[in-house]
Amino acid sequence: MNDELSPEDELRLNVLFNTDLKAVRIDESSMTLWALTPQGEASVPLKPTERPDRYLKRVREMLSGHALGSPSGYPVHLTRWTRQSQSGLSTQHLAQLLLVAEEEAVIAVVHSAALTDELARYAWWCMPTIENARLMLMRDVVCQGSMGRTLAEFLIEHLAFLHEDDVGILDTVAVMLYSGVLTAAERHTIWKRGNSRNSHYVAFLELQPDDLPNPRATRVDLVDIPELADNPYSAMLGKVLSGQGQTFLATTATILDRPEIQEVVNHTLDALANWCAPLRQVDEATRASARSALLAAAPQFEPDCIALDTLIAVDAGTVRPIFLKTTAIGSLMRRKIEPAVTPVLDAIAVLRRQP
Incomplete structure (x- = not known):
């Protein structure tokens, strides 16, 4: 079994390591490594020399060695606390986690109390999911930054895809209202969805009970x-x-x-x-x-x-x-x-x- 990357991939990765990397992700379906730099996106088509899953493990080990100084790859024990906001990591360490191309590492960043608007932008580039959008919009620094609108617009667009997921609707509408970045028209759009699924109304009652859309007449x-x-x-x-x-x-x-x-x-x-x-x-x-x-x-x-x-x-x-x-x-x-x-x-x- 070959424990090394192909010479071509190793060379390309070493070239990337000499740039100001902001985030890295891997598209496993196309075997392509994507990197985000100040100049934009860069791609590295990977050339496996063994079974793809084993080869990607080698790639991630190399990324982890560069970003974290850990030759054995992303520390497995981190997955136990990434979803519990107990990382206690600094902003610098969070930035390093976005360079290892591991979903759990991105989730650690998203959950961290040390998340910044800039890191939120990089984490979003790595893993743009509804759950990550909701989690990041719970941070005031993100709501008040440039990513607030980006995440809110994404959630508005994808709210319809939640269909009968009432818990997802509850959580999504709640974080959007909490963010404070919605326009009046967007609030009305979400409110109108309650006509077909009344769980859309609940967060309005919880968070904005005295400022509901379409108020009725007084008695x-x-x-x-x-x-x-x-x-x-x-x-x-x-x-x-x-x-x-x-x-x-x-x-x-x-x-x-x-x-x-x-x-x-x-x-x-x-x-x-x-x-x-x-x-x-x-x-x-x-x-x-x-x-x-x-x-x-x-x-x-x-x-x-x-x-x-x-x-x-x-x-x-x-x-x-x-x-x-x-x-x-x-x-x-x-x-x-x-x-x-x-x-x-x-x-x-x-x-x-x-x-």
């Missing part, structure tokens, strides 16, 4: 809420009856009426709990006093207060006992959670009614 009796200082019920009613509040509740009802997977239910109920936090965080005695004061001034809001009491009592923990006993999804899951979800939907219907 006409919003002006009838009495102005009571430091009264959490009157403050929460003002929020609920506003256009944004009505949109939040309508969207929550749309999701809970037909969720497809358990994660969508959990995220939606927790988003609802966070939205109701100003009232949830008040102790029962204070809530009772505030409720009495409000109803003394405006008794017509009693059904709304009762509905609010229903909403503030729920979160993901409400359905946890059910989900601990089943892995059901779709229609079977909806039947199992109906006793927990129906009161929420009924309360939302009360809060969305026009007097």
Whole structure:
């Protein structure tokens, strides 16, 4: 068995090593090594002298020896922590990992807290995947840099390909909204996708509950809420009856009426709990006093207060006992959670009614 590269490949790689390499990747299907330099891309057609997989191992060993000073190739033990953001590597070491043409090394860079906008650009050139785009957009330095728009545009384009992958939709929409680089038109485009798959709505409720696209009309009796200082019920009613509040509740009802997977239910109920936090965080005695004061001034809001009491009592923990006993999804899951979800939907219907 030949343990050496062909003289032609060894010569070409040594020439590359004398340039300012930024990243390296290998196209195994065409047996081509690609290198990124300040002058652009360079390619090296490989000429195997043995079985392709063994030959590529030799190539990667040579790359690793140059970049990491490790003649045995990319350290296998690194794969244990690359996906756990525990590398603790410096920016210089991350740059070296992008020169070994190993996917796990790229993933280590993507997960690292030391990632920079420049390194994100090189890592993206090495491995442009949805997962890597999501991970890198979670870094503020990337969102605020030149790669923010590039990654967001990629995710918008590929969101349609997630089809029925609700977890993928949840994660993708969340990182795009978190990035802050979306235009108003792009936000509306993503929001409209909720018409066909309501999991697109969930991240909006979690991250931008008071800035939802296409807000609905306010309830006409919003002006009838009495102005009571430091009264959490009157403050929460003002929020609920506003256009944004009505949109939040309508969207929550749309999701809970037909969720497809358990994660969508959990995220939606927790988003609802966070939205109701100003009232949830008040102790029962204070809530009772505030409720009495409000109803003394405006008794017509009693059904709304009762509905609010229903909403503030729920979160993901409400359905946890059910989900601990089943892995059901779709229609079977909806039947199992109906006793927990129906009161929420009924309360939302009360809060969305026009007097």
